[in-house]
Amino acid sequence: MPSRRDAIADDLRARITTGRIGPGECLPSEAHLASQYGVSTLTLRNALAVLQTEGIVEKVHDKGNFVRRPLRRITYVGGDRTPGGRAAADAAALSVSVHTTRLRARGHLVALLMVSTSSPLTEFLCVSHEAEKPHSLTRIYVPSDLAPAAMLRESPSYEDVMRRLTELRPPLAEVRERVSVRLPTPEEASALRISPALAVLAITRQTADITGRVIEAALLVLPGDRADAVFTTHYMNDERGTEG
Structure with missing residues (x-):
């Protein structure tokens, strides 16, 4: 059974890959997402870290987490x-x-x-x-x-x-x-x-x-x-x- 971190990462990944959250869009605030998934802010940040490592999401200081635009190799x-x-x-x-x-x-x-x-x-x-x-x-x-x-x-x-x-x-x-x-x-x-x-x-x-x-x-x-x-x-x- 996947951990809460992985389950949240899977759900956010699906929302991004299906276009519900588009390239360049800012994700809801970490506090909002933590409340939505019913987890602590730490667990939510760990889930976002999975997507950041995969290059799907990038965190911009003082602005929030954004869906990365496709970049050429x-x-x-x-x-x-x-x-x-x-x-x-x-x-x-x-x-x-x-x-x-x-x-x-x-x-x-x-x-x-x-x-x-x-x-x-x-x-x-x-x-x-x-x-x-x-x-x-x-x-x-x-x-x-x-x-x-x-x-x-x-x-x-x-x-x-x-x-x-x-x-x-x-x-x-x-x-x-x-x-x-x-x-x-x-x-x-x-x-x-x-x-x-x-x-x-x-x-x-x-x-x-x-x-x-x-x-x-x-x-x-x-x-x-x-x-x-x-x-x-x-x-x-x-x-x-x-x-x-």
Whole structure:
């Protein structure tokens, strides 16, 4: 026999999937729903947490619980040679905000960029949105000599950042990517407006030049309920003709 939590989640799920509560609509207040189902507010919140984890309902701070609108899947294309890789639903539909910070290498950044502790770095924090919905979160780190101070003063757009980084960096020799699944940090869950219990697809990229120097590192986080990673390997066939 299902628990009260699961029975409530099943009923709300049915009301949503049959269209009785439509996409984007706000659910009745938690107090109202708890009274309607004859349960405590805690039990009601546990039922809503089930739907939040499934990506059916999202809780917006100080506004309530809303039925999530259908969102297109995000495809990360691995092996791309542009900073940060590509993670797109429809690039034309995305808006990206960029926050730039100077910092010193500490902790995992020392190993990621293969630099000494306190080496000067520039961080580009990029948050993309599809309409009003957060799409992805990317942190791009480069040695400060490859990101002039003028870039911080200009408040550049994402496109300008990518263009300038491409112009300033030396020829590339290697792009290494590591893909993992984990729970989001509190900051990531807040930025992406997802449940802390929803796994994210985390991609770490290291880009090195022909001398072996890491000239860019990117940490990309995508909501795990709608993200795919695609990697394609192209083989060069050495076709030699035979003399007859």
